[in-house]
Amino acid sequence: MEVKILPLGPIQTNAFFLINGDHSVLIDAPKGAHEAIAALLEEKGLTLDALLLTHGHWDHTTDAYLFQKDGVPLYGHRADLDLFANPRSMSSYGLEGIPMEPVQIDYWVDQGTQLELLGESIEVRHVPGHCPGNVLFYLEDQAACFSGDVIFAGSIGRVDLPGGNFSIIEQSIRNRVYTLPDETEIFPGHGPVTSVREEKRRNAYVRPVA
Numbered sequence: 001m002e003v004k005i006l007p008l009g010p011i012q013t014n015a016f017f018l019i020n021g022d023h024s025v026l027i028d029a030p031k032g033a034h035e036a037i038a039a040l041l042e043e044k045g046l047t048l049d050a051l052l053l054t055h056g057h058w059d060h061t062t063d064a065y066l067f068q069k070d071g072v073p074l075y076g077h078r079a080d081l082d083l084f085a086n087p088r089s090m091s092s093y094g095l096e097g098i099p100m101e102p103v104q105i106d107y108w109v110d111q112g113t114q115l116e117l118l119g120e121s122i123e124v125r126h127v128p129g130h131c132p133g134n135v136l137f138y139l140e141d142q143a144a145c146f147s148g149d150v151i152f153a154g155s156i157g158r159v160d161l162p163g164g165n166f167s168i169i170e171q172s173i174r175n176r177v178y179t180l181p182d183e184t185e186i187f188p189g190h191g192p193v194t195s196v197r198e199e200k201r202r203n204a205y206v207r208p209v210a
């Protein structure tokens with residue numbers, strides 16, 4: 001499986017494009033993702049099987065409505081229903097000129113959901129605290145996890161937005177990120193790739209339980 005990292009949109013949100021054979025899956029849809037992915041699908045003759053949304057914040061979902069129009073099924077967590085259905089509720093945190101179109105999630109995922117996509121088993125873990133509906137997608141066979149905004153290289157997601165809470169994000173990271181195998185690569189929603197081992201060693205915001 002190949003992973004392309006596409007930092008897109010006004011605050012460089014990472015979209016991840018997973019390719020296996022002639023099928024593909026997109027994780028998150030910042031502004032510009034639809035155009036970029038359409039070009040890749042065309043160039044490589046790929047089918048896009050799913051759009052997985054790590055959470056409902058506008059910078060991760062701006063282009064989701066365009067994929068929905070194309071008939072691509074959307075996956076997300078119900079705790080972010082309001083953000084998916086009414087993204088303008090966050091418009092005071094958005095930027096001028098960014099469209100905020102609602103989307104309907106086709107498949108709700110939750111802690112423990114197992115998805116079968118691209119011939120891979122994908123485990124869903126619910127990791128709230130940055131927002132109520134953040135999930136991570138863990139591909140054990142690839143030793144990879146796509147984590148949205150729960151954790152970043154050396155940092156953690158903002159907890160000052162609506163629905164954010166430090167003690168909840170701390171529990172999410174300790175119980176559902178740091179419990180992944182150490183060698184697991186973490187692909188966060190912003191910034192560079194890191195690993196579970198690296199964050200357990202270095203992350204100053206959330207320390208593993210001694």
Ligand SMILES: [Zn+2]
Binds near residue numbers: 055057149
């Ligand atoms: Zn976010």
